[in-house]
Amino acid sequence: MRSIAAASDPTKHFFQPIIVCLTVASVALTLFVIWISLHDLSLMRAGREKFVGLDNYIRFLGDPRAMAALWRTVLFTTLATVIEIALGLAVVLFLDRDFVMKRLVRTLLLVPIIMTPVVVGLTWRFLFDPATGMANYVLSLVGIAQVDWLGSPQIALFSVLIADIWQWTPFVILLVMAALESAPTDPLNAARVDGAREWQVTWYVLLPMLRRALAIVALIRAIDSIKAFDLFYIMTRGGPALSTETLNYYGYIVAFTNFDISYALAIAIILTLFTNVALLTMYSVLFPKTGNR
Numbered sequence: 001m002r003s004i005a006a007a008s009d010p011t012k013h014f015f016q017p018i019i020v021c022l023t024v025a026s027v028a029l030t031l032f033v034i035w036i037s038l039h040d041l042s043l044m045r046a047g048r049e050k051f052v053g054l055d056n057y058i059r060f061l062g063d064p065r066a067m068a069a070l071w072r073t074v075l076f077t078t079l080a081t082v083i084e085i086a087l088g089l090a091v092v093l094f095l096d097r098d099f100v101m102k103r104l105v106r107t108l109l110l111v112p113i114i115m116t117p118v119v120v121g122l123t124w125r126f127l128f129d130p131a132t133g134m135a136n137y138v139l140s141l142v143g144i145a146q147v148d149w150l151g152s153p154q155i156a157l158f159s160v161l162i163a164d165i166w167q168w169t170p171f172v173i174l175l176v177m178a179a180l181e182s183a184p185t186d187p188l189n190a191a192r193v194d195g196a197r198e199w200q201v202t203w204y205v206l207l208p209m210l211r212r213a214l215a216i217v218a219l220i221r222a223i224d225s226i227k228a229f230d231l232f233y234i235m236t237r238g239g240p241a242l243s244t245e246t247l248n249y250y251g252y253i254v255a256f257t258n259f260d261i262s263y264a265l266a267i268a269i270i271l272t273l274f275t276n277v278a279l280l281t282m283y284s285v286l287f288p289k290t291g292n293r
Helices: 002-007 012-037 055-061 064-095 102-109 117-127 134-141 156-182 186-193 198-226 230-235 247-256 261-286
Strands: none
Touching: 012 261, 055 261, 064 102, 064 156, 064 198, 064 247, 064 261, 102 156, 117 134, 117 156, 117 230, 156 198, 156 230, 186 198, 198 261, 230 247, 247 261
């Protein structure tokens, strides 16, 4: 019956050509990028490109700036994903209770999502201004000395992280809230009737029910964090002293400042491969083939 229904499905004539076109375009562009990365192509030496094989990839492995950028990318992605998932889940559990102006609070929490990264970056750059920013003013009220949020190599990366958490935690809240509202309430009520405490209901019943939704949100946020660019460009431009230069931003510098197109594309391919391996590993951990899903 399913095969007959699939054969008579008229929508296949719409989506199948689209899938084929997107697949062909993706494969063609990927092969072209790989081909360019195997050459020595620079906009400063137009017309004098030559085939160099894997030299650009070997150069990456011996590039200390690239290795440092890769480490910052891993650190930023890990912290952003873990903190946003934990904070978003905590806010959702709080919003699941009944209180005054609940709908207004839920609406206001989602405002950062609709703001563009450029506006978010400029806003937080103003807030973190060492002389006139609101962040140092609040610290001064409790007797804490001024902090150079975006000018200190030890703090700048975490300042960008704060802006990213502020903007994208509401995204986690939105998806987890949707999963929570669609989850069945019978297991929760049964656990409460059996005498389970509220924290036990949350830990042993509710969280397992939300596990799949949390895993999907974590994968989405990890992908977005790895390729983050806007906040770094607006807030720090990779500084100070390259302390906020991620691999994505380093590739941009190589391509549009040094005009070394081949090496920039090699960096992009390495970042893509690293991302795919990391996400596949993360997926295998979150969605094991055996056991309960």
